[in-house]
Amino acid sequence: MNxxxxxxVVDDEPxxxxxxxxxxxxxGHSVIASAYDGEEAVHIYKQMNDKPDVILMDYRMPQKDGxxxxxxxxxxxPKARILFVSADESVKEEALAAGACGFKLKTFKIxxxxxxxxxxxxxxxxx
Amino acid sequence: MKKILVVEDESIIxxxxxxxxxxxxxxxxxxxxSGAEAIAKARELRPDLILMDIVMPGEKNxxxxxxxxxxxxxxxxxxxxxxxDEERIKRAKTVEPFGYIVKPYxxxxxxxxxxxxxxxxxxxxxxxxxxNRVELLTDILGHxxxxxxxxxxxxxxxxxxxxxxxxxxxxxxxxAFEQSKGITKLVSNVRxxxxxxxxxxxxxxxxxxxxxxxxxxxxxxxxxxxELEIKCELSExxxxxxxNELLEEVFYNILDNAVKxxxxxxxxxxxNSGKVEDGKYWKVEFKDNGPGIPDEIKERIFTRLERLxxxxxxxxxxxxxxxxxxxxxxxxxxVEDRIKGDRTKGSNFVVMLASxxxxx
Numbered sequence: 001m002n003x004x005x006x007x008x009v010v011d012d013e014p015x016x017x018x019x020x021x022x023x024x025x026x027x028g029h030s031v032i033a034s035a036y037d038g039e040e041a042v043h044i045y046k047q048m049n050d051k052p053d054v055i056l057m058d059y060r061m062p063q064k065d066g067x068x069x070x071x072x073x074x075x076x077x078p079k080a081r082i083l084f085v086s087a088d089e090s091v092k093e094e095a096l097a098a099g100a101c102g103f104k105l106k107t108f109k110i111x112x113x114x115x116x117x118x119x120x121x122x123x124x125x126x127x
Numbered sequence: 128m129k130k131i132l133v134v135e136d137e138s139i140i141x142x143x144x145x146x147x148x149x150x151x152x153x154x155x156x157x158x159x160x161s162g163a164e165a166i167a168k169a170r171e172l173r174p175d176l177i178l179m180d181i182v183m184p185g186e187k188n189x190x191x192x193x194x195x196x197x198x199x200x201x202x203x204x205x206x207x208x209x210x211x212d213e214e215r216i217k218r219a220k221t222v223e224p225f226g227y228i229v230k231p232y233x234x235x236x237x238x239x240x241x242x243x244x245x246x247x248x249x250x251x252x253x254x255x256x257x258x259n260r261v262e263l264l265t266d267i268l269g270h271x272x273x274x275x276x277x278x279x280x281x282x283x284x285x286x287x288x289x290x291x292x293x294x295x296x297x298x299x300x301x302x303a304f305e306q307s308k309g310i311t312k313l314v315s316n317v318r319x320x321x322x323x324x325x326x327x328x329x330x331x332x333x334x335x336x337x338x339x340x341x342x343x344x345x346x347x348x349x350x351x352x353x354e355l356e357i358k359c360e361l362s363e364x365x366x367x368x369x370x371n372e373l374l375e376e377v378f379y380n381i382l383d384n385a386v387k388x389x390x391x392x393x394x395x396x397x398x399n400s401g402k403v404e405d406g407k408y409w410k411v412e413f414k415d416n417g418p419g420i421p422d423e424i425k426e427r428i429f430t431r432l433e434r435l436x437x438x439x440x441x442x443x444x445x446x447x448x449x450x451x452x453x454x455x456x457x458x459x460x461x462v463e464d465r466i467k468g469d470r471t472k473g474s475n476f477v478v479m480l481a482s483x484x485x486x487x
Contacts, residue, residue, distance in 0.1 A: 015278045023281060060270065087273035089318065106273045107311045110284050 005029045005121040008052035010041040010069060011085075012061045020056060023110050029117070038064025042072035051077060053121040057100065059086040067091065070098045083120045085113070129245060130156040132174035134165040134192065135207070136183040144178070147234050153241070162187025169196045176225075176244060178237075181208040181215065193222040203248045205240055207232070265321065269314045279307050301352055308349060309443060312383075316444045319376065320432065320451060328371050328455040332483035335366045335374055335411075339398075342378035350386050357382075359398035366400055366409050368480035370456045377452055377460075380445035381476045385415035389473075402482060408458070411478045419470035425462050457481050 009020045009031055021031050032052055035041035038061050045051070055073065059066040066084060073080050084095040087106040095103050101120050104113060131153045135141040138160070145155040156172045159165040161183050169177060177196065181189035193204045205226035206219050219227060225244035228237060283304045287297065339361060347355050368374075386394045397414040420428060427434070429450040453460045458480040465473040 013274055016274070019278055019281050022285065026285075087270045087277075089315075106277045107280050107308070108277070110281055 003121075005054055005117055006032045006050070006052045007117065008033045008035070008041075008045065008048075008055045010035045010038065010055060010061075010066070011058035012036050013058075016058075023114065024117075027114050029114075037061045038066060038069030038072070041069045042076070045073050045080070046076050051080065053081065054117050055080060055082045056117070057082050057084050057086075057095075059084065059088045059091050059095070067094055067098045070095065070100055074099045081120050081123060083116060128152065128154040129175045129241075130154050130172065131241070132157050132159065132165070132168055132172060132177045134159045134162075134177060134179045134183075134189060136160045136180060144237075147237070151234070151238050151241075161185040162189060162192035165189070165192040166195050169200065169202065173200070174202060176241060176248075177202055177204045178207050178228075178241075179204050179224075181206055181210065181219065190218055190222060193219075193224065197222055201252075203244045205244055207237075262321070265317065269318055272314050273311060276307055276311050280304060280311075283307065298352070305349065305351075312445075313443050316376075316448045319373070320444065320448055323373075323448075323451050323455060328373065328452070330369050330371055330456060332367055333370045333372070333374065334364050335368060335370070335378075335409075335480075336361055336363045338372065338375040339378050342375050342382055345379055346382045346386055349383065352392075353386055353389075354393040355382070355386055356393060356395045357398060358395065361398060361400055366411065366480075367483040368409050368456070368458075369483060370458075370480060371452075373452050374456070374480075377449045377478065380449050381413050381478075383445060385413065385417060388417040389415060390418070391416065403479070406482060407485065408479045409482050411480070413476040413478070414465045414473065415476075416465075416473040419464060419472065420462055420474050421470065428462070429460065453478060453480070 005024075007020070007024055007029060009017055011017060011020075014036075017031075017034050017036075024031055032050070033044055033048060035044050041055075041057075042064070045055075057066045057070060061069075064072070066086065070082050070084075073082065082100045084092075084100045084103045085106060085108070086092075086095070086103070089105055092103045092105075101123060102116055104116055131148055133141055133144050133148070133155055135144060135158065141158045141160070145158060148155050156174055157168045159168045162185055165177070165179065166187070177193075179189040179193055183189060187195075189206060189208070193206070196202065196204065203225035204222065205228060206224050207228045207230065208215070209230040211227075211229045216227065225247055226240040228240055283300050286292070286300050287304070292300075339359075343355070343357055382396060385396045395416055398411065399414070400409060400411045402408065403410045429446050431444065431447050432451070450460055458478065460476070460478050463475050463477065464470045465475045
């Protein structure tokens, strides 16, 4: 049995928040925070006492996009593990260059995403 | 009033031109007498049009100046010169000028050329704007469809894991799931087609074997209700061709069609390969046992885009993408009957790709 992973979901689509919640809980993982914009994501992340194991990051959001939010969060905590989950194929390289640990293209299969989240959580913290 | 920059090293001609242009209703915002000055003034004054002499003193002639200006801003340039020799016109053409006036000229000739250039420029801008709008809409469409489809696919997946789900429902949901995945595939194909058109392909020597194996895996996962049996003697580092990773899309789409249209539960595809044309090409054949393709549409299934064909022979643009990728690799693709003269026995998709060693 895998250890429980705590997840912070950043996406502007409410239905996807519900989806992430539903599929993660089934596997015994937990969504501990949600943000609907990059700006909000950085703000919430700063305030969190218990930082999440993994952050799921969308790209296209109303104010601050996922790349900017990734940079913002890594500035607060350079060891934060961010997994990009985006419908934008074209931003993969930019996301990884900005410091994301991985990139998952929508549409994904549930098991693939869970596996990526668990792998990201298991990665050693960066130095 | 349209702003014109006059580039002319002979001051009397320049002044005369200024006078006439002003009479015609244009505003001459500046006069430059060398290539370097033309560049500086174009940057500073942002004219709507430039009348450019070609032969001028200094390091840069009119063609050099035009090249530099065009790389920085989108302004129509008309060359005005006493020379109309073949070589010079050929060089001038590389800058894509909006006109070429040969001295001595008449005022009405200058006016007509300027008016046509301004009109063409306006149309060009409108076209570019429209193209950007279409590209943006296509991009949003693709992005949002992926997002919407994510919800549909994942909740169907959750449904499939419901305990005691009747077998019949399981089948229904799987079919819906596969259709939904087809939507994502379509979106991805459209995106790839647009990118191919815009940027082309970077070619290199590539072993098709790993791409082929990966494509088989992808098709197998996509059709969980069917068995796919590939008869193939391809091995690693054998078929090395001039191409790109996108060749995986070629294999995927051909196999995907074979599985999709074959009504048997077990789909058999035979894959043969061999060098042809003195070793210049690798010929790879994919023989299926599907319903076959009528002669009348054997060519058209690949050419929807070229013919702007709305009539569908198959959904998804897969074979359109196949043809575009292969042609960008310098290869060829076509379909023939697996058994000559009897198309009901299935199809043979033939792919020709340039071999990496160029043949010997």
